[in-house]
Every structure is written in structure tokens, then in C-alpha cells.
Amino acid sequence: MSLLRLASGCAACLLTVTSLAAEPLGEAALAEARILRERALADDTAYELTRSLTTEVGPRLAGSPGDARAVAWSVEKLKALGFSNVRAEPVTVPRWIRGEARAEITAPWPQTLAVAALGGSIATPAEGIEAEVVPVTTLDELKAQPRERIAGRIVFFTARMGRSRDGSGYGTTVPPRGSGAAEAAKLGAVAMVMRPAGTSTSRTPHTGAQRYADGMPPIPAFALSNPDADMLEQQLASGQPVRLKLSNTSRWDGEAQSANVIGEIPGRSHKDEVIVLGAHLDSWDLGTGAHDDATGVGIITAAAKLIAESKPRPKRTIRVVFYANEEFGLSGAKAYAANYQDAIDQHVLGLESDLGAFRPYGLTARVAPDKLPLVRTIQSVLEPLGVAYLGTEASGGADVGQLRPLGMPVMDLKTDAEPYFDLHHTANDTFDKVDPLLVRQNVAAFAVIAYLAAEAEGGFGRLPVASKTAP
Amino acid sequence: MSLLRLASGCAACLLTVTSLAAEPLGEAALAEARILRERALADDTAYELTRSLTTEVGPRLAGSPGDARAVAWSVEKLKALGFSNVRAEPVTVPRWIRGEARAEITAPWPQTLAVAALGGSIATPAEGIEAEVVPVTTLDELKAQPRERIAGRIVFFTARMGRSRDGSGYGTTVPPRGSGAAEAAKLGAVAMVMRPAGTSTSRTPHTGAQRYADGMPPIPAFALSNPDADMLEQQLASGQPVRLKLSNTSRWDGEAQSANVIGEIPGRSHKDEVIVLGAHLDSWDLGTGAHDDATGVGIITAAAKLIAESKPRPKRTIRVVFYANEEFGLSGAKAYAANYQDAIDQHVLGLESDLGAFRPYGLTARVAPDKLPLVRTIQSVLEPLGVAYLGTEASGGADVGQLRPLGMPVMDLKTDAEPYFDLHHTANDTFDKVDPLLVRQNVAAFAVIAYLAAEAEGGFGRLPVASKTAP
Numbered sequence: 001m002s003l004l005r006l007a008s009g010c011a012a013c014l015l016t017v018t019s020l021a022a023e024p025l026g027e028a029a030l031a032e033a034r035i036l037r038e039r040a041l042a043d044d045t046a047y048e049l050t051r052s053l054t055t056e057v058g059p060r061l062a063g064s065p066g067d068a069r070a071v072a073w074s075v076e077k078l079k080a081l082g083f084s085n086v087r088a089e090p091v092t093v094p095r096w097i098r099g100e101a102r103a104e105i106t107a108p109w110p111q112t113l114a115v116a117a118l119g120g121s122i123a124t125p126a127e128g129i130e131a132e133v134v135p136v137t138t139l140d141e142l143k144a145q146p147r148e149r150i151a152g153r154i155v156f157f158t159a160r161m162g163r164s165r166d167g168s169g170y171g172t173t174v175p176p177r178g179s180g181a182a183e184a185a186k187l188g189a190v191a192m193v194m195r196p197a198g199t200s201t202s203r204t205p206h207t208g209a210q211r212y213a214d215g216m217p218p219i220p221a222f223a224l225s226n227p228d229a230d231m232l233e234q235q236l237a238s239g240q241p242v243r244l245k246l247s248n249t250s251r252w253d254g255e256a257q258s259a260n261v262i263g264e265i266p267g268r269s270h271k272d273e274v275i276v277l278g279a280h281l282d283s284w285d286l287g288t289g290a291h292d293d294a295t296g297v298g299i300i301t302a303a304a305k306l307i308a309e310s311k312p313r314p315k316r317t318i319r320v321v322f323y324a325n326e327e328f329g330l331s332g333a334k335a336y337a338a339n340y341q342d343a344i345d346q347h348v349l350g351l352e353s354d355l356g357a358f359r360p361y362g363l364t365a366r367v368a369p370d371k372l373p374l375v376r377t378i379q380s381v382l383e384p385l386g387v388a389y390l391g392t393e394a395s396g397g398a399d400v401g402q403l404r405p406l407g408m409p410v411m412d413l414k415t416d417a418e419p420y421f422d423l424h425h426t427a428n429d430t431f432d433k434v435d436p437l438l439v440r441q442n443v444a445a446f447a448v449i450a451y452l453a454a455e456a457e458g459g460f461g462r463l464p465v466a467s468k469t470a471p
Numbered sequence: 472m473s474l475l476r477l478a479s480g481c482a483a484c485l486l487t488v489t490s491l492a493a494e495p496l497g498e499a500a501l502a503e504a505r506i507l508r509e510r511a512l513a514d515d516t517a518y519e520l521t522r523s524l525t526t527e528v529g530p531r532l533a534g535s536p537g538d539a540r541a542v543a544w545s546v547e548k549l550k551a552l553g554f555s556n557v558r559a560e561p562v563t564v565p566r567w568i569r570g571e572a573r574a575e576i577t578a579p580w581p582q583t584l585a586v587a588a589l590g591g592s593i594a595t596p597a598e599g600i601e602a603e604v605v606p607v608t609t610l611d612e613l614k615a616q617p618r619e620r621i622a623g624r625i626v627f628f629t630a631r632m633g634r635s636r637d638g639s640g641y642g643t644t645v646p647p648r649g650s651g652a653a654e655a656a657k658l659g660a661v662a663m664v665m666r667p668a669g670t671s672t673s674r675t676p677h678t679g680a681q682r683y684a685d686g687m688p689p690i691p692a693f694a695l696s697n698p699d700a701d702m703l704e705q706q707l708a709s710g711q712p713v714r715l716k717l718s719n720t721s722r723w724d725g726e727a728q729s730a731n732v733i734g735e736i737p738g739r740s741h742k743d744e745v746i747v748l749g750a751h752l753d754s755w756d757l758g759t760g761a762h763d764d765a766t767g768v769g770i771i772t773a774a775a776k777l778i779a780e781s782k783p784r785p786k787r788t789i790r791v792v793f794y795a796n797e798e799f800g801l802s803g804a805k806a807y808a809a810n811y812q813d814a815i816d817q818h819v820l821g822l823e824s825d826l827g828a829f830r831p832y833g834l835t836a837r838v839a840p841d842k843l844p845l846v847r848t849i850q851s852v853l854e855p856l857g858v859a860y861l862g863t864e865a866s867g868g869a870d871v872g873q874l875r876p877l878g879m880p881v882m883d884l885k886t887d888a889e890p891y892f893d894l895h896h897t898a899n900d901t902f903d904k905v906d907p908l909l910v911r912q913n914v915a916a917f918a919v920i921a922y923l924a925a926e927a928e929g930g931f932g933r934l935p936v937a938s939k940t941a942p
Contacts, residue, residue, distance in 0.1 A: 111530075
């Protein structure tokens with residue numbers, strides 16, 4: 001070693017020592033985080049959990065037998081992996097039974113279409129519903145229609161979801177799914193069908209939650225696949241009246257007991273302070289909920305498990321929460337917020353995995369502004385994964401984000417949403433679509449963030465409190 | 472123009488004149504073929520025919536109402552496009568009614584599987600069939616099993632089709648589809664399921680023809696999708712007995728009348744000599760038969776139509792044949808061979824479009840050996856499309872190839888089979904998967920080959936005659 005290199009080496013040492021005194025994370029913690037990242041990149045715990053949940057439980061719609069099996073599976077897995085304080089906290093969920101849906105064009109050219117009832121749809125009469133189709137692009141366009149154009153007809157929402165890394169096309173195409181049937185009913189429509197709020201070119205219809213408006217008679221609501229929406233549009237393009245026959249046997253069946261399943265890796269010193277890692281345990285029923293959200297369950301569990309094996313374990317507790325019924329009303333997230341609102345100040349940070357296991361590319365953080373340098377320090381350990389710092393527009397996700405209005409800081413790991421929306425809510429959301437190397441990258445990112453968050457001196461401050469009561 | 476250029480221009484003229492005397496195709500014909508190629512690359516007749524057939528007729532399984540509509544559609548379209556001698560030549564086809572198939576794993580972990588009956592499968596008893604699954608890779612492996620391992624069980628063929636440009640993986644995975652149920656029945660199996668002979672990762676099962684062995688009781692036969700075959704393999708990997716429950720309501724329903732639909736662009740001088748362009752009109756019923764084989768119908772029709780507008784029209788007649796029931800026994804091809812065996816020597820060349828509309832990359836030709844230079848000349852006009860000369864291993868395809876043993880020379884346009892086997896025989900074979908620019912490239916290649924074949928002095932000779940009777 002040359003004198004020059006020795007000298008510069010010493011200068012770096014001094015700088016590090018100085019930093020140690022001033023920074024919330026010391027070099028030892030950052031070094032351990034880097035080791036953790038590399039361990040995660042060679043670990044298939046999350047992939048194997050995903051395989052197990054999709055194979056041994058499969059679809060797990062809230063309130064279904066699969067949902068109950070998933071809760072039992074979760075408790076068993078967390079205990080077997082050495083988590084502490086493993087518990088299933090009861091959550092009441094609505095129960096909707098899919099039944100069978102069918103759709104066929106009866107005129108001008110008869111064709112059978114692939115279709116799925118939207119979650120919460122009522123049944124048709126046993127003989128089905130047959131009526132002329134009226135295409136509209138958006139909710140606003142529907143609302144502008146004269147009643148005589150809609151009454152007695154089947155409204156067809158035609159907007160197509162665009163492909164993008166951030167999944168922003170979903171936000172613009174999903175509104176008809178949520179309230180399209182309700183709005184169509186107000187104008188006298190007899191049913192609603194939609195082009196799916198998804199990008200798949202496969203004939204696998206896309207399901208998802210929809211809700212009726214109070215005081216309006218409900219009408220059956222369906223999603224097609226994109227190729228089937230294309231067929232309907234091709235026939236409409238002929239200028240001839242297009243008639244559709246729809247049948248569906250869905251029904252509501254009261255409520256059921258499900259649970260949020262929780263497990264912890266206790267902190268070495270600040271046991272009462274928790275970093276919440278969330279994913280949802282329920283899934284839609286058409287596939288096996290592989291990317292939505294078995295991978296999330298696997299990723300947060302594996303990240304916590306790897307942290308448990310770090311030396312030393314971090315100061316704070318890592319809490320994994322498998323939320324009940326995200327898909328149909330966030331029952332678990334609301335129950336958690338109600339159950340833990342008195343302990344909200346001990347929730348130091350939350351983050352969620354619910355966009356499948358695709359390539360991570362960014363980190364956003366909604367924390368106290370003076371804590372942003374800490375976020376940049378954490379992000380620096382994620383650089384080798386391609387994770388850039390992308391600002392403060394973090395939501396915390398559908399479930400964990402319920403704690404944000406209560407003051408808990410959140411981060412979002414941004415991952416490639418383009419392949420996700422080819423699978424999301426369709427029969428194609430199955431284990432064969434899960435890439436073990438991408439799962440590892442997600443685990444690495446979650447493990448690094450959670451480890452450093454659990455170790456950082458002083459935490460992330462608090463967010464403005466929008467409400468002290470549970471949502 | 473410089474003197475030098477004038478001189479070299481004159482030399483070229485002389486060379487051309489010399490060539491004209493010696494070669495079967497003169498420069499004028501080659502120039503017209505190049506013009507034809509460029510016209511085809513700007514023409515959407517084939518794409519629009521594909522749209523029309525898939526939208527206005529849709530699925531057209533032999534003997535179904537869609538098949539009858541397709542025959543009427545074809546006669547109308549060929550007449551409207553100005554074809555001569557348009558006729559529907561009756562063909563008797565078997566009629567198989569799909570009904571509904573269901574499959575669920577009942578142990579160790581209950582899961583519903585996406586499944587389709589193979590064409591020709593019998594029904595299960597109304598209550599279904601439930602039995603343990605025995606995996607085997609190939610027909611040979613099955614045949615080597617002791618009867619006690621197979622009897623009373625459901626045989627599951629696990630071989631996975633590989634992806635390749637030439638589609639060669641199909642040849643190695645399709646045998647269990649054809650005779651897997653027959654072979655399994657010989658060992659006492661109660662049903663057969665298979666991983667599909669296709670590459671799709673979508674949950675769209677793959678159908679196709681299968682045949683029972685004479686003298687053996689038939690057993691129901693099914694194909695899964697690849698993700699569902701994966702699920703079955705995941706459960707088998709647990710080492711626990713895996714049980715499957717299958718039900719199916721397929722049935723045979725006698726025979727029906729279909730037709731080969733034929734139209735011609737008459738030659739300007741040698742009207743009795745024909746170039747046969749073939750595609751099949753029937754399709755499987757799960758999709759709309761877009762690439763299999765509506766594009767083929769469109770491609771050969773558009774190629775012939777463009778040739779009709781060439782100046783001058785070629786010497787020989789271009790005959791398009793839309794064959795009945797390719798999928799379930801080549802009924803139309805056999806009928807055509809029987810009907811035209813006495814005129815076989817007037818069939819100068821045949822080629823077929825039945826691999827969808829994907830990128831052309833090669834030309835093979837089975838012609839009299841002394842006619843191979845003519846093939847190279849034709850291929851030279853296809854160079855800009857990326858079509859290389861790839862030797863003499865041409866089959867003529869499933870339908871047109873039936874005339875090869877009678878002595879008719881054939882060419883094959885080789886096109887990229889990799890995307891084709893993601894769609895083939897599944898619900899995903901729909902119009903949205905058709906790329907108009909690739910359709911144009913196929914039309915250009917067919918038009919060039921057919922035009923020059925119809926113009927070439929002396930034709931392509933004859934092939935050795937394997938049989939003078941119809942197959």
C-alpha cells in the first residue's frame with residue numbers, strides 16, 4: 001500500500017467516525033444491511049412460500065374455504081419459521097359466491113364470449129338477460145347520456161388500459177369497475193359489461209370489486225377479456241344493433257370469520273417499536289393469487305426471517321401482517337387500524353408488498369421532511385438493485401396505507417407494474433408466472449429497508465394526523 | 472447517360488434476351504412478380520377477410536352451424552372478389568359436440584383446473600370419474616408400465632413442448648394427444664389428461680383430435696393448460712397420492728355435410744393447368760380460428776386476387792381451395808384428391824398456408840430435380856422478405872400435401888412457428904393476435920410464388936407416384 005493510499009484511507013476512516021456520531025445509521029448497520037441484501041439474493045424462502053400457498057391453498061377469496069385454509073397455513077408457517085407472537089386476529093368479512101357467468105352475442109353474428117362476474121354482482125334471472133349493447137368510454141360519458149339511450153340496454157364500457165411501468169393506466173380504467181353498474185342502473189340499464197381493467201391479451205376475464213349505489217336497484221355486472229371486448233367492438237363497428245345475452249348465478253351469503261395473521265421478529269432493545277411489513281392473504285378466485293398477493297406474503301416473511309438471522313438483530317421489532325380481505329373492502333386493514341390505533345405512535349414505519357414480484361426500480365418515502373436524508377441513506381444500499389430515490393409520493397399501499405392518516409410514515413418500493421397487470425385478477429395469476437430471481441430482488445429490498453428502519457436512531461418522525469379514529 | 476453506361480446497358484439487354492430464350496421465366500415475368508410483391512405489401516384484403524371470417528362466422532368446427540356459415544361466407548366472398556368457377560363441393564364430415572368438461576384435484580389439496588376435452592373424446596358418466604393420477608412422459612414410457620400401475624387410474628402425460636422457430640416441438644409432444652387415451656385404455660386406465668401440445672403460459676387449454684383404438688373400450692381424454700399441468704405436477708411433487716375428478720359431456724352426433732369451397736383465377740393461355748393454393752376453412756371451437764386458419768384463407772385469397780389484377784395475368788390458372796375439416800381427419804383433402812385424381816397431371820404445383828400469419832423465413836420445394844434452378848429464381852424475388860432457400864424437404868402441408876403422393880410438386884413457405892404454438896387450438900386464437908403487416912408479408916410471398924409458378928415455362932416436373940388411388 002502506498003503512503004498516498006494509506007493517507008487517503010485514514011481520511012476516509014476519520015470521515016466515517018465523524019459520520020457515525022452524526023448519522024442515524026452507523027457504518028456497521030449499513031455493512032450488515034449489505035450482507036443482508038446479498039443473503040436475500042441467494043435465498044428462496046419467499047419463492048417456496050409462494051409455491052406452498054398457491055399449491056396447497058390456492059384461491060382464497062374472503063370468506064371461502066380457501067380463505068380459512070390460508071389463515072391456518074399462515075399461522076403454521078410463521079411458527080415454523082420461528083416468528084414470535086404469532087396470532088390470528090379475527091376479522092369479519094363479507095362472503096360472495098361467484099357461481100357461473102356466461103355471455104354470448106346473439107346478433108348480428110352469434111359468438112360466445114369469455115366473461116366473469118365482477119365481485120359483488122347480483123345474479124341474472126335464471127333465463128338470463130338479453131338486450132342491445134350501448135358502448136360508452138367512461139363514467140362521465142355514461143352520465144352525459146340521455147336516459148332513453150341507456151334504459152333497457154346493456155352498457156359496455158370500452159376504455160382500454162394502457163401499459164406502463166407505474167401501472168397508472170389502472171387508475172384511469174378501474175372506475176367503471178367500481179361504480180359502472182351503479183351509474184348505469186341510474187339510467188335504467190339492465191346490465192353492465194366492461195373491457196377489463198387489465199392489459200392481458202389472453203381470454204381470461206378480469207374480476208374485481210364493484211359496489212352498487214344505495215337506493216338504486218342493482219344490475220348484474222361483468223368483465224370480459226380484452227379479446228372478447230375486441231369482438232364486441234368489431235361487431236358494433238358493423239353499424240348493426242348488437243345484442244348480448246348474459247347469465248350469472250352469483251350471490252351474497254352473509255358474513256364469515258377470517259383473520260389478520262401477524263408474526264414478529266422482536267427487536268433487541270426497542271421491542272415495542274415496530275416496523276410493519278404488510279401483504280394481503282386473500283385473493284381473487286379465478287387464479288391462485290400468485291402475484292396478488294402470495295408473493296407479497298412470501299417477500300415480507302422472507303425479509304423478516306432473514307433479518308432475524310442478522311447479527312445483531314435490529315433494535316426495533318419487525319412485524320409482518322397478512323391482511324384479511326384486501327380485495328373486497330380492506331376488512332383486515334380497517335380492523336388492524338381500529339385494533340392498534342392506541343399504539344399507533346409505536347408504528348415507526350410501514351411498507352407493503354402488493355404489486356407482485358417484478359423488477360424493483362424505485363423508492364418513495366412519506367416521512368417527516370427532516371428524515372429524508374435517512375431515506376437517501378437507505379436507498380444507497382438499494383442502488384445495486386436498480387432502486388432509485390423517486391421522491392415523497394408514497395402511499396403505503398392499500399392495507400398498510402390505512403395507518404398513514406393516523407400519522408405513521410410509509411415507504412413504497414416501486415416495482416414494474418407492466419407485467420403485473422397482464423395477470424392481476426385473472427385466471428393467469430398462477431405460480432408458473434413467478435420468477436424466483438425477481439422474488440429474491442424484492443426480498444432483498446424489503447429486508448434492507450426494514451432492517452435499516454428498525455435500526456435507525458430516531459426513526460422517521462410522524463405524518464400529519466388526518467383522523468384519530470379508525471377509518 | 473455516358474457512353475460507358477450505355478454500353479453496359481446494352482450488354483445487359485443482350486444478356487436478358489439470351490436468358491429469355493434459355494430460362495423458364497423471363498425478365499418481364501420477374502419484374503411483374505416484383506411489382507406484385509410490392510402491391511401485396513400495401514394490401515389489406517387478407518387482413519380484412521380474416522377479420523370478417525372471425526367476426527361474422529367465428530368458430531367453425533366441422534359439422535357445426537359455424538361450419539355451414541363458413542361455407543356460405545366463402546362462396547359469397549369469392550364471388551364478390553371476382554373469382555371464376557366458384558363452387559362448394561360437398562364433403563361429408565364427422566360431427567362431434569364438445570359439451571362441457573371440468574377437472575378438479577380432490578387430494579391432497581383441492582384445486583379447480585382449466586381443462587378441455589380432446590376432440591373425439593367420449594363423455595364421462597354423469598357423476599364424473601375420480602381416480603389417482605399416474606404421470607408418464609411419453610407413449611413409450613406408458614407402454615413400458617406394468618398394468619397394475621395404470622389400471623383404474625388416470626394417466627397424465629407430462630411432456631412439455633419446446634419453443635422453436637420451426638415448430639418441431641409439436642411433433643414430439645403431439646403423439647399422446649392422438650393415441651394416448653387409446654394406449655392408456657389398453658392398460659386399464661379410466662381416463663387420460665395431458666399437458667398441452669402447445670407453448671402457451673395462459674390458462675387456455677389446448678384441444679385437438681384424438682382417436683381410440685379399435686376393439687378397446689374408449690376412455691375420456693382431456694388436455695390441461697400448461698399452468699394447470701404445472702399445478703398437477705406441483706401436487707405430485709409432494710409425494711402424496713394426487714386424485715383428480717373429471718367430468719365431460721362430449722358426444723358424437725353422426726355425420727354432416729360440409730364442403731370444399733373452390734374459386735379460380737383463370738390462366739390467360741393454359742387454363743387447364745392449375746396452381747393450387749390451399750388453406751382450411753374449419754377451425755377448432757375454443758377460439759375463432761384466427762391463425763388456424765382464417766389467415767390462411769385470407770392469404771391465399773388475397774394472393775390470387777392480386778394476381779388477377781397483374782398485367783398480364785399468368786398463363787396458368789390459380790385455384791384456391793378452402794378445405795373442409797382439416798382438423799378432424801382431413802375430410803376435405805381426401806375428397807379433393809378423390810375428385811381430382813384423374814386431373815392430377817394438370818396440377819402443376821401446390822402450396823398451403825396453415826401456420827398462421829407470422830414472419831416468413833424460408834422456402835422449401837419438392838419438385839423434379841432439374842427444376843430446382845427455377846425454384847431458386849422464384850426465391851430470388853422473395854429475398855427482400857427474408858425468405859431463404861432451405862432445400863427440398865417440402866410437404867405441401869396437411870391438405871395440399873395429400874396430392875403429393877399422386878405426383879404433384881409442392882412448395883412450403885416456412886414461417887415462424889414459435890408464436891403460432893402459443894395460440895394454436897386454444898381460446899386465444901383470436902383476431903386481435905393477427906398483425907396486418909405480417910399478413911401482408913405472407914400474401915406477398917404466396918402471390919410471388921403462385922404468379923411465377925403459373926407463368927414458368929415447363930412447370931416443375933412430376934414427383935414419384937406413391938399411389939394412384941386416393942388416400
